[in-house]
Amino acid sequence: MAKGTRLAGATLLVTGGGSGLGRRMALGAARRGSRVVIWDVDAAAGAAVCDEIRAAGGQADAQYVDVTDRDAVKAAAAEAGTVDVVVNNAGVVSGQRLLDATEDAIERTMNVNVLALYWVTRAFLGGMVERRRGTVVTVASAAGLVGVARQTDYSASKFAAVGFNESLRAELRADRADVNTLVVCPFYINTGMFDGVRTRWPLLLPILEEEDVAARVLDAIEAGHRKLVLPPLVNLLPVLRVLPVGVFDRLMDVLGVNRTMDHFTGRAPGRTGGHSG
Numbered sequence: 385m386a387k388g389t390r391l392a393g394a395t396l397l398v399t400g401g402g403s404g405l406g407r408r409m410a411l412g413a414a415r416r417g418s419r420v421v422i423w424d425v426d427a428a429a430g431a432a433v434c435d436e437i438r439a440a441g442g443q444a445d446a447q448y449v450d451v452t453d454r455d456a457v458k459a460a461a462a463e464a465g466t467v468d469v470v471v472n473n474a475g476v477v478s479g480q481r482l483l484d485a486t487e488d489a490i491e492r493t494m495n496v497n498v499l500a501l502y503w504v505t506r507a508f509l510g511g512m513v514e515r516r517r518g519t520v521v522t523v524a525s526a527a528g529l530v531g532v533a534r535q536t537d538y539s540a541s542k543f544a545a546v547g548f549n550e551s552l553r554a555e556l557r558a559d560r561a562d563v564n565t566l567v568v569c570p571f572y573i574n575t576g577m578f579d580g581v582r583t584r585w586p587l588l589l590p591i592l593e594e595e596d597v598a599a600r601v602l603d604a605i606e607a608g609h610r611k612l613v614l615p616p617l618v619n620l621l622p623v624l625r626v627l628p629v630g631v632f633d634r635l636m637d638v639l640g641v642n643r644t645m646d647h648f649t650g651r652a653p654g655r656t657g658g659h660s661g
């Protein structure tokens with residue numbers, strides 16, 4: 385059984401902590417007694433969350449960090465000090481068909497959602513292994529378990545995130561390192577990142593609320609869980625892949641998975657964040 389990390393008295397760093405799920409995890413961890421370090425490319429949003437935590441009597445610091453900038457990550461990590469929990473949460477999506485997405489948007493998705501996992505995790509993992517304590521959280525997505533139309537960039541990046549977590553978990557087990565990994569694969573969350581998406585079966589595949597997902601992630605960190613898939617039905621989707629491709633595709637159609645992005649309008653304006661490519 386993997387070891388959980390108690391959040392009271394720990395330092396938790398969250399990338400993309402200025403908005404959406406990251407903000408909720410930052411606020412929740414602070415309420416559970418963590419010192420929180422917020423990294424975001426939206427400096428104002430990160431600072432606002434930091435102020436919110438301090439106003440409530442919690443401990444927080446915010447740093448402007450573009451997680452795709454390797455040197456900036458190293459410099460900010462040196463400033464952040466000892467970190468017990470790293471939450472790789474920053475993410476972006478183009479949400480365009482393959483031929484409609486710009487090359488820059490595709491590259492950005494891969495840089496933020498995939499390569500940054502390496503830069504940020506490498507900056508803290510050595511310290512965690514040495515102290516025999518900590519958790520590396522990778523916020524992937526249900527789109528990292530099944531490919532979805534209009535998500536060739538996003539789905540592929542989240543498949544990579546799931547693979548990154550699984551390989552790292554295997555590596556840490558082989559090394560008998562006392563550091564846990566947790567992969568998080570939620571269906572759509574009501575953060576504004578996927579404005580306009582629809583679900584055909586709201587009872588089976590609901591659009592999740594950011595506060596609920598954040599609380600579940602923090603519980604999983606403390607309990608030492610290694611995987612969090614929400615809602616539970618999503619666990620079944622990759623299992624269906626053993627079926628012939630035609631049957632699998634048909635089932636995805638029945639579940640409405642490939643039509644979810646039909647009404648996607650981009651990241652909602654007027655909500656925090658706004659760097660979804």
Ligand SMILES: NC(=O)c1ccc[n+]([C@@H]2O[C@H](COP(=O)([O-])OP(=O)(O)OC[C@H]3O[C@@H](n4cnc5c(N)ncnc54)[C@H](O)[C@@H]3O)[C@@H](O)[C@H]2O)c1
Nearest residue numbers: 400403404405425450451473474475525572573575577657
């Ligand atoms: N919203 C959903 O439906 C959903 C579903 C499954 C998984 N996720 C994943 O959850 C995570 C959080 O998503 P969200 O919905 O809260 O989105 P969001 O847009 O509200 O928040 C993302 C945050 O990441 C920051 N960010 C973007 N690029 C960055 C960079 N280069 N460096 C540092 N920070 C950067 C943004 O400024 C923003 O504050 C993402 O990894 C996303 O892929 C979201």
